[in-house]
Amino acid sequence: MNMNFILRGLGRYAPERVLSNADLEKIVDTSDEWITTRTGIQRRHVVADGENASDMAAEAARMALANADMDVSELTHIVCATFTPDSVIPSCACRIQEKLGIKGQMCIDVSAACSGFLYALQTARGYLLLEPDAKVLVVSTEVISRRINWEDRTTCVLFGDASGAAIMTAGEESDRPRVLDVMLEADGTLGDLLTVNGGGSAYAYKKDEPVGNEFFVQMEGREIFKHAVRNMVGISERLLERNGLAKSEVDVLLPHQANYRIIDAVGRKFDIPEEKVFSNIHEYGNTSAASVPLALSEAWDTGFIKPGNLVLIPTFGGGFTWGAGLIRF
Numbered sequence: 001m002n003m004n005f006i007l008r009g010l011g012r013y014a015p016e017r018v019l020s021n022a023d024l025e026k027i028v029d030t031s032d033e034w035i036t037t038r039t040g041i042q043r044r045h046v047v048a049d050g051e052n053a054s055d056m057a058a059e060a061a062r063m064a065l066a067n068a069d070m071d072v073s074e075l076t077h078i079v080c081a082t083f084t085p086d087s088v089i090p091s092c093a094c095r096i097q098e099k100l101g102i103k104g105q106m107c108i109d110v111s112a113a114c115s116g117f118l119y120a121l122q123t124a125r126g127y128l129l130l131e132p133d134a135k136v137l138v139v140s141t142e143v144i145s146r147r148i149n150w151e152d153r154t155t156c157v158l159f160g161d162a163s164g165a166a167i168m169t170a171g172e173e174s175d176r177p178r179v180l181d182v183m184l185e186a187d188g189t190l191g192d193l194l195t196v197n198g199g200g201s202a203y204a205y206k207k208d209e210p211v212g213n214e215f216f217v218q219m220e221g222r223e224i225f226k227h228a229v230r231n232m233v234g235i236s237e238r239l240l241e242r243n244g245l246a247k248s249e250v251d252v253l254l255p256h257q258a259n260y261r262i263i264d265a266v267g268r269k270f271d272i273p274e275e276k277v278f279s280n281i282h283e284y285g286n287t288s289a290a291s292v293p294l295a296l297s298e299a300w301d302t303g304f305i306k307p308g309n310l311v312l313i314p315t316f317g318g319g320f321t322w323g324a325g326l327i328r329f
């Protein structure tokens, strides 16, 4: 592939409202000590009443457009990764388009849970190969707080709401980050280990009946942990090999933010020192598809990622889906 895939801009948004571990101690039988030591999470952001996935996505998109020095009217495609869209129909991408005040662009949602951003990025690369002049908004947005059973301590402490966005184009610009490669895999036979079945057509509700537990995130935490570390490491090694790169050439490891222990375990397997591993999980918890662009935008803005850095992004999520991406900043 001779085409350069340019990240023209990055943006992010997290709701103002914050729930600390101390706040959760008042809701379920948990403790700040348990949550911090098992996950690294100290706070998470939660949407306000009336605030939806598309509202957050539009905010992140506006920041990415400003960062790209582009007008919203220049966009040609909107690719949205989410498992918590505002509605089944219309797609979240269509809702985002409406909130951005534009019409005409093709709009599509991608469903790959926590690997969603890399899946969406790869989709965007495909569109750019077909239409090299395209200007693609790739946006991830999650309102997981509305798909959580707030009485279930094994899940409710882990997640948060947020959005992250990137503008991707093809071209020659050398002063902007370039997506070098993306590799994606999945194993549907393990799908039942992490589910949100409610709302799917196999789980039809009858009018006026209350929803059951299937409406909320359900998972086998320990099993996910093992698969996550193994697959994030494996696919990252294969991606580096395919690009003729050694582990030692990675400047920044920026994994999906599911649990600090997972992030730490992946870093150790790669022999990457802690100071080169980016994590903001203490502030946002697991924001599923939004976690990677939220982290990328923050790491770039704060100078954690420096110009010229090679950034490796391993992800893992429900499905199971997993992937790895390489970006040269």
Ligand code: ACO
Binding pocket: 029, 030, 031, 034, 035, 038, 039, 113, 114, 153, 154, 155, 157, 158, 194, 219, 220, 221, 222, 224, 225, 257, 258, 259, 286, 288, 316, 317, 318
């Ligand atoms: N507060 C206090 N105690 C708790 C809590 C809580 N919030 N949750 C569970 N416990 C208890 C359990 O009941 C259990 O008690 P028991 O020993 O009396 O039975 C004990 O703590 C240990 O539970 P484990 O599940 O074994 O704890 P573990 O160390 O595995 O940590 C965790 C659980 C944090 C969920 C971990 O397994 C994990 O992070 N797994 C990955 C899951 C994940 O990231 N899911 C997100 C989806 S993946 C993706 O991003 C799509």
